Amino acid sequence: MISELERMGYGKTKQAVLQGHSLGMTLKETSDISGIPENRLRYTAHRIGLKMKGVKPYLKYGSVKEAIYAAYDAGLTYAEAEVKFGIPRLKLHAAAKTSGCYLKPSKHQR
Numbered sequence: 001m002i003s004e005l006e007r008m009g010y011g012k013t014k015q016a017v018l019q020g021h022s023l024g025m026t027l028k029e030t031s032d033i034s035g036i037p038e039n040r041l042r043y044t045a046h047r048i049g050l051k052m053k054g055v056k057p058y059l060k061y062g063s064v065k066e067a068i069y070a071a072y073d074a075g076l077t078y079a080e081a082e083v084k085f086g087i088p089r090l091k092l093h094a095a096a097k098t099s100g101c102y103l104k105p106s107k108h109q110r
Helices: 010-022 027-034 038-048 063-074 078-085 089-099
Strands: none
Touching (some): 010 027, 010 038
């Protein structure tokens, strides 16, 4: 797909992303063939606005904070908010800490 000499630089990464996307390849397949790390391919795809097959998109800026406010207003626990909004619990905790808007503690079964 891409030769050894062409692997360097943002242009080559962009070229690999475009080729992989046009062929319907996953990020892992594109990485294996091109030799470019997956995280670099994912970031480049995000920058140029392509959605690669099998990759969860980045969260939009402020979406975690909005989820915290909505969960707080609804009286949800962290576990319930994680299920409802699909945001990892650690990100919810971090947003709650910075915003000062803490949710109810999760109900642990012992």
